[in-house]
Amino acid sequence: xxxxxxxxxxxxxxxxxxxxxxxxxxxxxxxxxGLGVRHAVIxxxxxxxxxxxxxxxxxxxxxxxxxxAPVGRDTREYEWYDHNSLVGExxxxxxxPEFMDRxxxxxxRAEMEASLVAFADRADVKVRYGCRWEATRREEDGFTLETxxxxxxxxxxxxxxxxxQPWVPTIRGAEHAAHYVETRPPGAYQDKRVxxxxxxxxxxxxxxxxxxxxxxxxxxxxxxxxxxLLPHSPLRLRYLQPYEEYVRGGAGTFVVDAAISAxxxxxxxxxxxxxxxxxxxxxxxxxxxxILATGFQAPLxxxxxxxxxxxxxxxxxxxxxxxxxxxxxxxxxxxxxxxGARGMRKHGVSPNSTSVNGFRYNARVxxxxxxxxxxxxxxxxxxxxxxxxxxxxxxxSSAPELWIQKNFLSRVVTVSGKGIFDEGIVPLEHFxxxxxxxxxxxxxxMDERATIHPTVYVRRGNRIAEHELPPHPVHAYDxxxxxxxxxxxxxxxx
Amino acid sequence: xGESKDIAERLAGLALFADLTPxxxxxxxxxxxxEVFAEGQRxxxxxxxxxxxxxxxxxxxxxxxxxxxxARFGPGEVFGEIGVLTGEPPNADVEAATILRCLEIPHxxxxxxxxxxxxxxxxxxQAEARRLRITTEWxx
Numbered sequence: 311x312x313x314x315x316x317x318x319x320x321x322x323x324x325x326x327x328x329x330x331x332x333x334x335x336x337x338x339x340x341x342x343x344g345l346g347v348r349h350a351v352i353x354x355x356x357x358x359x360x361x362x363x364x365x366x367x368x369x370x371x372x373x374x375x376x377x378x379a380p381v382g383r384d385t386r387e388y389e390w391y392d393h394n395s396l397v398g399e400x401x402x403x404x405x406x407p408e409f410m411d412r413x414x415x416x417x418x419r420a421e422m423e424a425s426l427v428a429f430a431d432r433a434d435v436k437v438r439y440g441c442r443w444e445a446t447r448r449e450e451d452g453f454t455l456e457t458x459x460x461x462x463x464x465x466x467x468x469x470x471x472x473x474x475q476p477w478v479p480t481i482r483g484a485e486h487a488a489h490y491v492e493t494r495p496p497g498a499y500q501d502k503r504v505x506x507x508x509x510x511x512x513x514x515x516x517x518x519x520x521x522x523x524x525x526x527x528x529x530x531x532x533x534x535x536x537x538x539l540l541p542h543s544p545l546r547l548r549y550l551q552p553y554e555e556y557v558r559g560g561a562g563t564f565v566v567d568a569a570i571s572a573x574x575x576x577x578x579x580x581x582x583x584x585x586x587x588x589x590x591x592x593x594x595x596x597x598x599x600x601i602l603a604t605g606f607q608a609p610l611x612x613x614x615x616x617x618x619x620x621x622x623x624x625x626x627x628x629x630x631x632x633x634x635x636x637x638x639x640x641x642x643x644x645x646x647x648x649x650g651a652r653g654m655r656k657h658g659v660s661p662n663s664t665s666v667n668g669f670r671y672n673a674r675v676x677x678x679x680x681x682x683x684x685x686x687x688x689x690x691x692x693x694x695x696x697x698x699x700x701x702x703x704x705x706x707s708s709a710p711e712l713w714i715q716k717n718f719l720s721r722v723v724t725v726s727g728k729g730i731f732d733e734g735i736v737p738l739e740h741f742x743x744x745x746x747x748x749x750x751x752x753x754x755x756m757d758e759r760a761t762i763h764p765t766v767y768v769r770r771g772n773r774i775a776e777h778e779l780p781p782h783p784v785h786a787y788d789x790x791x792x793x794x795x796x797x798x799x800x801x802x803x804x
Numbered sequence: 805x806g807e808s809k810d811i812a813e814r815l816a817g818l819a820l821f822a823d824l825t826p827x828x829x830x831x832x833x834x835x836x837x838x839e840v841f842a843e844g845q846r847x848x849x850x851x852x853x854x855x856x857x858x859x860x861x862x863x864x865x866x867x868x869x870x871x872x873x874x875a876r877f878g879p880g881e882v883f884g885e886i887g888v889l890t891g892e893p894p895n896a897d898v899e900a901a902t903i904l905r906c907l908e909i910p911h912x913x914x915x916x917x918x919x920x921x922x923x924x925x926x927x928x929x930q931a932e933a934r935r936l937r938i939t940t941e942w943x944x
Contacts, residue, residue, distance in 0.1 A: 480810055532827075533834040569830040587831035619903060621840040623811055628840035636842040637903065652839055656854035658910025660837075717854075743846045757854065758912035776852050 318436040319350035321460030325684055327352065327467050329455070331437045332360015333426055334470030334645020337396045337670050339435045341677035344399045345686055350464075351435065352457060354442040358430040359423040360645065361474045367493050368519040369419045372511070372549075373665050376415060377407035389710035393667030394422060396429050397674065405429050443471075446612055452640060466680050469613075470644040470673075473664070477607040477625055481507075483573035486580050487600035490516060499523045505582045505595050507570055508603030509535055514549035516603055521551060526562045528595050529553075532569040532587045568593050573600055608647045613638075626650040631737035632679040633672055642680065648672040653718040654739050657758045661718035671711045671719060675735060690731040695804050698723055698730060699796050702752045706764040706779075706787040711735045712754040716762070720751040725803055738767075745772040748803055764792075766799055775799075811838050814861050815907065818880040820931075823923035832907075832921075839908045841900035848884055848898035855894055856910040857884040863904035868897045876901060882928055888914045 328338050331353035342349045355363065366372075373393040381387040384403035389395070394417055395404035405428050409421040417425070430437065438459065445456040452465040476489040490512045496519050503526040506513050510531075517529050535553055555563040568584035575581075582595045607625035610618065619637040621628040627643055628636045629651035635641040643650060649663040651672070662668030678688050693701065705712055705721040712719060722733040726747040733749070741751045751767040755778070763781040767774055777799045779792060812833035815821050821829050838861065841847055847865065848855050858865075860879050867875040867883065874896065877883055887894040888911050909917055918925040 531834065532831040567831075569827045569834075585827040587827060590827070619840055621838060623838070628842075630842065630845075636840065636845075654849075654854075655839065655856070655908060655910070656852075658856055658908070658912065739846075742849060742852070755854075758910065774849070774852065778853070 317438050317441075317459075319352065319438040321457065321462055322350075323463040324348055324350045325465050326350075326680060327453075327455055327462045327464040328470060328644075329353070329443045329467065330360060330470035330472065330645060331355055331358045331430070331439065332362070332470060332472055332645055333396055333666050334472075334647070334669055334673055335360070335437070335468075336426065336430055336433070336435050337673040338468050338470055338644045338677055339437075340396065340399065340429075340433050341674045342681070343435075345677060345681040345688075347677070347681050347684060347686065350462060351437045352441040352443065352455075352459075352462070353437050353439050354458075356439045357427065358435075358437065359426045360470075361472045362419055362423045362426060364491075365474070366419060366512075366515055367490070368515050370414065371416045371419065371422055373667055374415045375404075375406045375410060375417055377410055377412060383407060386710060387708050390708065390713050393665065393714065395425065396433075396666070397670045398429070398433060402429075402433055405432070443611070446616055448616060448638070465684065466640050466642060468642045468644050468676065468680070469608075469647060471609050471647060473606045473608045473626060473646045473649070475607050475609045476602075477605045477623075478602055479604055479623070481570050481573060481602075483575075484602065486573045486575050487602045490601060490603045493601060496520055496523045499599060501525045502598040503579075503596060504528070504599045504601065505530060505580070505597040506601045506603050507531060507582070508605065509533065509565065510603070510605065511549070512605065513603035514552065516601055517552040518549045521555075521563070524562075526564075526597075527552060528564045528566060528582075528597070530564075530566045530568050530570065530582065530584055530593075530595070532567060534567045534588050535565065566593065608643075608650075613641070616641075621650055621652070628652075631740040633676040634679075642676055644673045644676055645669055648676070651737075653737070654742070656717045657756060659717045659756050661715050663715075663718075667714045668718075671715055671735065675719070675737060678734070688734065690733060693723065693730040693732055695730060698750070698804060699793060699800065700788075701732065702750065702766065702796055702800075703788045703792055705752050706754065706792070707785065709735075709752075709754075712752065717753065717755045720753040720767070722749055722751045724749040730804075741769070742767065742774055745769075750800055750803060766796060768799055768803055770803060811861070811907070814905075815859075818859070818861070820859060820880050820882065820924060820927050823927070824921065828921070832917075835917075836907050836909050836913070839906050841904040841906070843900055843902055843904075845900045845904075846897060847900065847904075847906070848887070848894045848896065850895060850897050851893050853893050854911065855884055855887055856908050857882060857888045857914050858898075858906040858908055861905040861907055864901040865904055865906075866899050866901040868899065869895070882931065885914075885928065885932070 326349035328351040375394045376391040379391040394406040406425040409424045442458040447454040455462040504524045505528045556565040567588035571583045584593045619628045627650045646664045720738040722736040724747045749769045755765045764779045766777045812830045816829045
């Protein structure tokens with residue numbers, strides 16, 4: 311019989327309990343340890359890696375890692391080149407590039423999984439594996455989590471449970487289709503007519519994977535593919551071969567804008583009935599296989615009953631700028647579940663919180679906030695006046711948090727009678743909406759024309775002034791002209 | 805909270821979209837994203853660029869100028885349209901007065917959206933005319 315006592319983090323009382331051992335859980339625990347927060351990590355899985363133990367089905371990630379860069383893998387600047395490693399503190403270098411065979415500049419699923427296993431090992435992130443979170447109770451001073459190993463009491467919970475539960479919209483006859491997660495090896499679709507419902511990442515990923523096998527392929531969903539936005543979208547162009555074949559008039563591949571009315575069983579095969587959106591009219595597709603690439607939701611179990619409000623068609627918990635449930639204080643969300651913190655959506659831009667590159671920073675911001683609520687003050691280095699402009703320019707030129715979480719995270723410096731302090735990385739929305747000491751926030755922003763430019767916000771007497779700086783073709787914001795501009799904007803503040 | 809799982813269903817219940825077919829409403833629900841705000845959370849900020857247009861699906865929003873409440877909007881009503889249509893940053897703050905669900909149409913997509921759905925544009929104009937009348941009556 312397994313010796314439960316030999317596993318780490320036995321049931322009991324902790325300040326924080328982290329649920330999940332994917333990248334969000336590992337990053338959160340690593341940061342909590344760094345700040346000395348007493349916490350437990352539990353996971354229903356039996357090894358680290360989370361969703362990367364299974365997905366993506368066609369085995370290739372979409373975000374890049376450049377194994378070689380002008381800066382070392384143990385530097386903060388390197389994080390900008392590597393969107394897949396967790397952020398190691400205390401000298402731990404980026405690990406994703408170590409495992410890449412360089413066939414592509416994006417890792418395979420297996421390479422990504424291996425790098426996460428290595429992170430848990432080298433950062434010494436302990437996890438109580440095989441411990442399933444089963445129920446949640448609100449207590450006067452926090453929460454109780456009922457698990458398969460017993461009860462955990464804590465002030466705060468960080469759920470890093472992924473967004474991996476199949477989500478299916480209300481479609482009549484959906485039971486005649488299989489969800490993306492049930493996709494079989496591509497050979498199983500040889501000489502079959504396949505309809506894929508959904509034209510986002512997973513739809514195109516499967517479509518691209520089945521092109522050499524299927525006899526006919528239809529991708530269908532109400533929303534058109536927005537060609538102008540594609541280069542700026544996380545939907546990578548290399549998945550778009552089905553789309554290219556269709557728009558160039560290739561045979562057997564169709565990418566159609568239509569709302570699905572029903573899926574019916576007709577003589578052993580399926581019929582998908584749809585109503586055109588971009589071009590009105592009824593459409594019917596006969597298919598041997600129908601795949602619902604309709605996305606995922608977070609496995610929230612009983613959290614909705616506890617009062618957790620959700621967003622994006624009930625898929626993800628709605629969150630504050632610090633990734634706390636908007637409606638149940640004390641419950642936090644890390645990993646790609648943190649996409650429920652929507653930020654200001656300035657110019658309609660969402661943060662990169664559905665991928666490791668963005669949510670690794672969300673986890674650190676979350677953990678610093680939780681530590682402060684537990685009475686652990688964050689480090690605020692004191693700055694001299696002449697250090698402020700160089701710091702701002704350096705951040706605008708190379709801060710990975712700002713460049714990856716555009717329009718969302720900012721670097722803040724406060725100025726008061728007590729001195730000038732570096733407040734570190736702060737959610738931009740929090741900076742703009744909470745008021746406080748006079749301060750400056752630096753952010754990288756993308757506008758509606760997808761132009762990237764640095765922006766500096768100056769807060770004086772609780773009034774905010776926004777200063778958009780001109781874009782630079784190679785993002786060199788540490789030059790003389792930018793220094794002059796930022797100096798001028800900060801003159802009254804400093 | 806009366807949370808329905810299907811946003812298309814909730815949009816279909818709003819007067820703003822009453823002239824559209826179910827397919828058109830579904831297309832809109834897929835094209836734009838739903839946003840949720842906690843009570844007191846800010847949605848539009850005076851003087852800051854980059855805001856879009858919001859259609860309230862559930863809850864109430866309060867409009868403040870220099871901290872003073874000037875109006876409240878509820879389900880089916882639109883805010884942010886003046887900033888988007890004039891190309892100027894908002895001249896008021898808008899905050900959630902309750903938990904608030906909105907459909908957000910980013911600035912750059914407002915014009916193609918309204919041209920594609922003239923019935924929605926007409927209903928927006930009607931609402932705008934009503935607001936203008938109230939403001940005019942209040943001023944005279």
